[in-house]
Amino acid sequence: MHRVAVVVADRVKTLELAIPGQVFGTAHSQDKPAGAVFGAPLYEVLMCGERPDLVVCGRGGVELFRLTAPHDLTEALTADTVVVPGTRTDIVPSAEVVDVIRQAHGRGARIASICCGAYVLAAAGLLDGRRATTHWTSAGDFARRFPRVEVDPTVLFVDHGDVLTSAGAATGLDLCIHMVRNDFGAAVAAETARHIVIPPQRDGDQAQFIVHREPTADSGSLEPTMRWLRDRVGEPLTLSDIAQHAAISPRTLNRRFREQTGLTPLQWLLTQRVRHAQELLETTVLSVEDIARHCGFGTAINLRQHFTRRVHMSPLAYRRAFQPR
Numbered sequence: 001m002h003r004v005a006v007v008v009a010d011r012v013k014t015l016e017l018a019i020p021g022q023v024f025g026t027a028h029s030q031d032k033p034a035g036a037v038f039g040a041p042l043y044e045v046l047m048c049g050e051r052p053d054l055v056v057c058g059r060g061g062v063e064l065f066r067l068t069a070p071h072d073l074t075e076a077l078t079a080d081t082v083v084v085p086g087t088r089t090d091i092v093p094s095a096e097v098v099d100v101i102r103q104a105h106g107r108g109a110r111i112a113s114i115c116c117g118a119y120v121l122a123a124a125g126l127l128d129g130r131r132a133t134t135h136w137t138s139a140g141d142f143a144r145r146f147p148r149v150e151v152d153p154t155v156l157f158v159d160h161g162d163v164l165t166s167a168g169a170a171t172g173l174d175l176c177i178h179m180v181r182n183d184f185g186a187a188v189a190a191e192t193a194r195h196i197v198i199p200p201q202r203d204g205d206q207a208q209f210i211v212h213r214e215p216t217a218d219s220g221s222l223e224p225t226m227r228w229l230r231d232r233v234g235e236p237l238t239l240s241d242i243a244q245h246a247a248i249s250p251r252t253l254n255r256r257f258r259e260q261t262g263l264t265p266l267q268w269l270l271t272q273r274v275r276h277a278q279e280l281l282e283t284t285v286l287s288v289e290d291i292a293r294h295c296g297f298g299t300a301i302n303l304r305q306h307f308t309r310r311v312h313m314s315p316l317a318y319r320r321a322f323q324p325r
Contacts, residue, residue, distance in 0.1 A: 003046065004079060005076035005083070007076055009120070011054075011057050014056055014058055015172075027184065046071045052068045076100050076104050077103055077107065083114065085172070089141060105124070110161075110162055111164070112163075112164040115168055116135060132149050132152070134165065135153075139153035185321070187282045187283055233296050234295060237269065274310050277315065278311070291315070303315060
């Protein structure tokens with residue numbers, strides 16, 4: 001199995017600590033015995049503490065409880081992925097934690113941070129000269145302490161392949177689902193999200209700060225329009241078509257979409273089309289041409305261009321990598 005080490009430093013935040021175990025522990029193979037809810041587990045999750053009797057914090061750094069992780073930091077040196085949950089930012093990361101992160105990365109492990117865990121990655125030098133994110137309230141302090149890092153406080157997460165950073169605590173869910181998708185494909189990621197009861201994935205470039213409250217069917221939000229679009233990804237929809245369904249002007253539609261998702265309506269629709277193409281490539285034997293028509297791209301050439309730009313591999317390469325044999 002893919003080994004995930006969660007590095008638990010003192011004063012770790014509660015939600016950030018729980019997210020990796022919940023997401024990676026839920027990810028299972030699509031092949032399951034008759035009547036079973038889950039297939040075989042795909043990840044082994046190891047909680048690795050920097051020392052015994054660690055303090056776990058809530059909002060404002062208030063101590064909630066103490067724990068002793070079942071593994072020590074050396075286990076992180078043999079992991080395929082190392083996740084660093086956020087801790088209090090007024091505490092300098094210990095030399096032991098920084099050294100383990102640096103060694104694990106040097107050995108080839110994928111390193112990811114949740115929220116202010118980015119401080120540890122920056123202290124290890126993994127973010128120098130790179131774009132990274134953290135919680136928007138900490139972005140100014142982070143930029144002052146690590147001037148060699150290009151801080152982007154507007155996005156949910158940033159993926160460089162070997163190093164990933166995410167924003168506020170809940171974006172750790174988006175980041176971990178994103179890693180599951182990269183490791184085992186869209187179908188496994190979607191199934192994992194369904195079990196946790198969260199959206200399959202929010203894009204990393206989606207806006208970190210959302211002006212409106214969480215969308216509900218009766219809140220005047222865009223959720224009904226989003227559902228309508230998901231059901232019609234194969235249709236040649238225009239901005240005017242979407243605005244007409246939402247009963248607002250195209251200009252207002254663009255503004256509200258940017259406020260709630262950080263994307264224009266057509267950019268958001270394109271993302272849904274690519275995700276649907278991923279699922280069809282994994283779960284069907286349809287040709288690329290047929291999938292292009294099903295997903296609203298019209299031609300295989302259009303599908304290949306948009307798919308490769310977003311997924312960083314061609315549709316056929318994606319099918320070879322993720323379609324169950």
